[in-house]
Amino acid sequence: MIDHLGLQSADPAAAAAFYERVFEPCGVREMMRHDTPHGPVIGLAGPAGQPQLWTSPLEGPGDRPVHLALAAPSRDAVDAVFAA
Amino acid sequence: MIDHLGLQSADPAAAAAFYERVFEPCGVREMMRHDTPHGPVIGLAGPAGQPQLWTSPLEGPGDRPVHLALAAPSRDAVDAVFAA
Structure with a gap:
């Protein structure tokens, strides 16, 4: 269900x-690992090898929004989510 | 890798x-769904049926800590994590 999760740090x-x-x-x-001007964006994986947990630089000095991606079975499903 | 994720609301x-x-x-x-005095704790699943995304009441009026659980292959691995 959860495809990946991004946390700012x-x-x-x-x-x-x-x-x-x-x-x-x-x-x-x-x-x-992708280097950016603000710091690296790093993808961590478990035994399955899919980078599911990401750490990235702060977007700003305030809140730290959580980036949550859910798995979709098809492109049509993605379109249906955006239409909902 | 990610077992489940809990978000407060x-x-x-x-x-x-x-x-x-x-x-x-x-x-x-x-x-x-578990009812608590502060509101329900609800587990959402995708097609696989495992409740991987949870919503729960606010712990307090301030920050909203993210609850992140990673999958472990064994009880020994859990003990090793706590010892690290």
Whole structure:
């Protein structure tokens, strides 16, 4: 159901390193990293290899919106969600 | 990798109804509901039937902490995470 989740952090590299170190027994490891002017965007995966948990730089000094993506079975389903 | 995600809301029933209505094309539906004195705790599932997205009442008037649970392959792995 949940495709991936993105969390903002003042130090996304440190956040990813934290998840990787603490959840290593669950097979969590860095799978992707995109550098941006504000810091890296890092995708962590479990044993299945899909980067499902992402850390990224803060968008601003205030709130930290959560980015939540749900899995869709088809392009038609995506269109139906946007039409809802 | 992600087992389930919990989001707090001032009106968790309305939040769950929103996800169910908008993401119906993705097979999202209510699977579990626990009533509490502060409002319902509702588990939404996709086609696989596992309640992976939860809405619950606010813990307080301030921040809304995100509850994120990762999948573990064994009890030993959980113990190793807590020891890390």
